[in-house]
Amino acid sequence: MVSSSFGEKVYDSYVDWNEVICNQYDKIFNFIKRRVSNNADAEDLTQMTCIEALINSNKFTGASKPETWIFGIAINLIKNYYKTNKKNCNMYSLSEGVFAFEESIESDYKEVPSYSVEESNLLQEVVKHIAQLPDETKDIFVMLINEHSSYKEIALSMEIPIGTVRSRLSRARDLLKQKVFPDD
DSSP states (O other): OOOOOTTSOSSOSOOOHHHHHHHHHHHHHHHHHTTOSOHHHHHHHHHHHHHHHHHTGGGOOSSSOHHHHHHHHHHHHHHHHHHHTTTTOOOOSSOHHHHHHHHHHHHHHHTSTTOOHHHHHHHHHHHHHHHTSOHHHHHHHHHHHTSOOOHHHHHHHHTSOHHHHHHHHHHHHHHHHHHHOTTO
8 A cells, every 4th residue: 555645546546456356356246246237237247347456457546455456347348237137127126235234233232232223213214314315325225335435446446526516415415414303
């Protein structure tokens, strides 16, 4: 890793892509599978992601983790998949990433005796409203919460300015507060 100021390389641009892909293959597949209902399509998209990463490895600038860059490729391929297969897609109304977030929170609280029904209901309400957010915003939430990506990594992988990431999250948080706590 290379330390630097904003806008410069953060990670070395030389990467052993075979190693990264081998280490991340299952994670990439699971990430895609949660968003695509068909195993065969998920496997195809995973392979396409790996091929795209290898073909375009010279475009990796080192501005993010190699893993984040690959997941950005996966997100773009998933979007293209849904654009070209709208008729044939079994699209989920809620990103599996949000389900994973809910499950991880619930598993943490199940071990605490004071976990209440109200907290469970509140969590379900939040997850329901996250599901209603635009796909781009849900993707940002998933990358931020499940993958622990930084705003900068999210911006790079989604190919949007970091300010757009911040504004989408800010608007989404405000909207969630209004929906979950309408009387406040």
